[in-house]
Every structure is written in structure tokens, then in C-alpha cells.
Amino acid sequence: MPLVEIARFxxxxxxxxALAFLRAHGVKAEMAGRAHASIDPVMQRALGVRVMAPxxxxxxxxxxxxxxxxxxxxxxxxxxxxxREAPAHAVGGLMAFATWAAGGFSGTSLPRRMKPVHVAGFxxxxxxxxxxxxxxxxxx
Numbered sequence: 001m002p003l004v005e006i007a008r009f010x011x012x013x014x015x016x017x018a019l020a021f022l023r024a025h026g027v028k029a030e031m032a033g034r035a036h037a038s039i040d041p042v043m044q045r046a047l048g049v050r051v052m053a054p055x056x057x058x059x060x061x062x063x064x065x066x067x068x069x070x071x072x073x074x075x076x077x078x079x080x081x082x083x084r085e086a087p088a089h090a091v092g093g094l095m096a097f098a099t100w101a102a103g104g105f106s107g108t109s110l111p112r113r114m115k116p117v118h119v120a121g122f123x124x125x126x127x128x129x130x131x132x133x134x135x136x137x138x139x140x
Contacts, residue, residue, distance in 0.1 A: 003030060003052035006061040012037045015049040021068060022053065027061045029053045090132075098125040 006022070006029065009015040015031055022029040030052045037044035053061045067073065098121070 001054045001056065003032075004055050004058050005032075006051045006053045006058065007065055008048045008050050010045050010048050012044060012049055015051055018051050018065060018068075022051065022061050022064060025064050027053050027057050027064065029061060094125070094129060094132075097128070098122075 007018055009018065012034065015034075015037075019029050019031050031049055032052050033044075033047060033049040036047060037049045051061075
């Protein structure tokens with residue numbers, strides 16, 4: 001059976017969400033244009049990605065997407081994310097500091113391109129990790 005266009009999206013993520021939503025509701029949907037969208041973001045915006053479905057499911061699929069856009073499937077669970085725990089926040093901060101202290105990596109051949117500032121940064125990060133991060137991660 002031939003596939004027909006159900007919806008067109010300018011973003012691959014939106015297309016994937018619609019595709020997963022339709023499949024969860026029994027529509028045998030496919031996505032056309034995924035290759036050019038994932039290779040070239042400019043083409044993704046220009047041409048978009050198309051969610052396709054069999055012709056006999058066209059009306060059902062379009063109705064499902066219209067109802068989803070209207071908010072019919074929304075829940076009252078809340079959208080707020082829980083607060084991050086201190087160790088998770090500390091790890092992110094340490095990683096950001098490590099990147100700054102190491103001066104970044106210039107190239108893909110790490111041992112050949114390390115400069116003294118990189119070594120000093122790694123040593124500094126190792127000392128900070130041993131004195132600051134490890135007590136935070138230790139079981140209480």
C-alpha cells in the first residue's frame with residue numbers, strides 16, 4: 001500500500017516524536033527525509049522531514065496529531081525536573097574546571113600534542129578530585 005504524507009516538520013526531533021507517538025497508537029508510520037536531515041542541518045530546515053503513513057490510516061494519523069497539538073494527551077504530572085543532588089552538580093563543575101584547567105586539546109593525537117599547561121591542569125584536577133570530590137561521593 002502506498003504511503004502518504006501525514007505531516008511535515010522542520011526538525012528531525014519533532015518528526016521523531018510524532019513518529020513515535022503515531023506508532024504508539026497503532027499507526028504504521030515511517031519518516032521520509034531522515035538521511036538528508038541528519039547529514040545536513042541546512043537541508044533539514046529547507047526541506048523538512050515528512051512523516052508518512054499508509055493511505056488507509058491517513059485520517060486516523062492526522063486526527064491523532066491534531067488532538068496531540070490541541071493538548072488532549074497532556075497530563076497533570078508536572079513538567080518540573082527534580083533538583084540535582086550535590087554530587088551530580090559537583091561532578092559537572094569538576095568536569096568544566098578540568099576542561100578549563102587542561103587548556104583543551106588541540107587535535108586528536110593526545111600524547112603528541114600535550115603541552116606543559118595540559119599536564120599541570122591534569123595534576124591540579126587530580127589533586128582537587130582527591131580532596132574535594134571523593135568525600136562527596138563516599139557512602140554515608
